[in-house]
Amino acid sequence: MARSFFAIAILAAVSASAQTYSIRDLGVLGGTYSQANGIGGWGQIVGVSETGENEYHAFLYSGRTMTDLGTFGGVQSAATAINSNSQVTGFYYDHGYKAFLLTDGQVIDLGNLGATYSIGYAINDLGQVVGSSITTAKHEHAFLFTDGQMIDLGTLGGTMSTALGINSSSQITGYSYDADWNFRAFLWQNGTMTDLGTLGGDWSVGNAINSAGQIVGQAYLPGNVRAHAFLYSGGEMKDLGALGGFYSSALAVNSTATEIVGYATGGSGIPRAFIYRDGAMKDLNGLIPRGGWVLNTASGIDDTGQIVGYGLYRGEQHAFLLTPK
Numbered sequence: 001m002a003r004s005f006f007a008i009a010i011l012a013a014v015s016a017s018a019q020t021y022s023i024r025d026l027g028v029l030g031g032t033y034s035q036a037n038g039i040g041g042w043g044q045i046v047g048v049s050e051t052g053e054n055e056y057h058a059f060l061y062s063g064r065t066m067t068d069l070g071t072f073g074g075v076q077s078a079a080t081a082i083n084s085n086s087q088v089t090g091f092y093y094d095h096g097y098k099a100f101l102l103t104d105g106q107v108i109d110l111g112n113l114g115a116t117y118s119i120g121y122a123i124n125d126l127g128q129v130v131g132s133s134i135t136t137a138k139h140e141h142a143f144l145f146t147d148g149q150m151i152d153l154g155t156l157g158g159t160m161s162t163a164l165g166i167n168s169s170s171q172i173t174g175y176s177y178d179a180d181w182n183f184r185a186f187l188w189q190n191g192t193m194t195d196l197g198t199l200g201g202d203w204s205v206g207n208a209i210n211s212a213g214q215i216v217g218q219a220y221l222p223g224n225v226r227a228h229a230f231l232y233s234g235g236e237m238k239d240l241g242a243l244g245g246f247y248s249s250a251l252a253v254n255s256t257a258t259e260i261v262g263y264a265t266g267g268s269g270i271p272r273a274f275i276y277r278d279g280a281m282k283d284l285n286g287l288i289p290r291g292g293w294v295l296n297t298a299s300g301i302d303d304t305g306q307i308v309g310y311g312l313y314r315g316e317q318h319a320f321l322l323t324p325k
Contacts, residue, residue: 021322023288026061029068036308036319039300041084045308047319048078072107081122089120089129099131110145122165130163142174165208173206173215185217199239207251214257216250241281252300261298273298273309
C-alpha cells in the first residue's frame with residue numbers, strides 16, 4: 001500500500017513538472033504583425049497589430065475574435081494593459097503621444113505633466129493608470145492617474161522615471177534614475193518612492209507588481225555585463241536565473257508569485273519566452289506542440305495559468321495565447 005502511494009506521488013510530481021500548453025495564434029488586423037501586451041480577468045487580451053493599410057492599431061481579443069479599437073482620432077494606437085473590469089489603457093498618436101483610458105466604450109485622454117507626451121503602461125482594478133509623461137521641464141516622469149487627475153510620482157534623485165506596474169492597493173513599480181545616473185527599480189506607495197536595489201550591479205527595472213506587493217523585473221549582476229529576471233518579495237530580491245545567455249527579464253507575475261513569465265536570451269542571443277515555476281526557469285518553446293512557432297516573449301499571465309505574448313510564426317510576428325493542458 002505504501003509503495004502504491006509512493007508511486008502515485010512520483011507520478012504527480014512528474015506531471016506537475018511537465019506542464020504543457022496548447023497554443024492559439026491571435027491573428028492580425030489585416031497586416032503581418034501583432035503583439036499581445038496583457039491579459040485581463042476574463043481572458044480578454046490587448047495589444048497592437050498592423051492593419052492592411054500598414055497602420056498600427058490597438059486591439060482587444062475576446063471570444064476568439066480580434067477587434068480593432070481604432071486610433072481615437074489619431075494615426076496609430078497601442079493597448080498595453082487591461083483590468084478585470086475590461087478597462088483598457090495604452091496610448092495613441094495625435095500630434096504627440098497621448099495616454100488613454102478606455103472605459104464603458106468611452107475614451108478618456110489622460111492629459112500630461114506639461115508637454116504633449118504621455119503613455120499609459122498599466123491599470124489596476126480600480127481604474128487607476130500608471131505610465132510616464134514629459135514635464136514642463138522636459139523631463140520624463142512616472143505618473144499615477146486617479147480620480148481624474150495625473151499625479152507626478154517624482155524620481156529617486158535623477159531627472160527621469162517611468163511607472164510600469166500597479167496593483168489594487170495603489171502600490172506602483174517601475175524605474176527611476178538616481179542622482180548618479182543609475183536607473184533603479186522602485187516601489188512607490190503612500191507618496192514615497194523606494195529604491196529596490198539590484199542583483200549586485202548598478203541598474204534594475206521593476207516591470208510588474210501583484211496584489212501581494214511582490215515585484216518582478218530585471219536587475220544587473222556585478223560588472224553590469226549580465227542582467228537577470230528577479231522576484232522582489234519580503235524585502236529581498238531573488239535572482240531567477242537565465243536560459244544560457246546573458247539576459248533575462250520578468251514581465252508578469254500571477255497573484256501568488258508561483259508563476260512568472262518574461263523572456264531570456266539563449267546562447268545565440270535570440271530571446272525566448274520563459275515561465276518560472278517551482279524554482280526553475282523553463283523555455284516555453286519546449287512546452288508547446290511543434291508547429292512553426294518560436295515564442296520570443298511572454299508578456300502576461302493570469303491566475304488560470306493562461307499566458308500571452310508574441311513570437312515568430314511562419315516568418316511573421318504574431319500574438320499568441322497559451323492555455324495549460
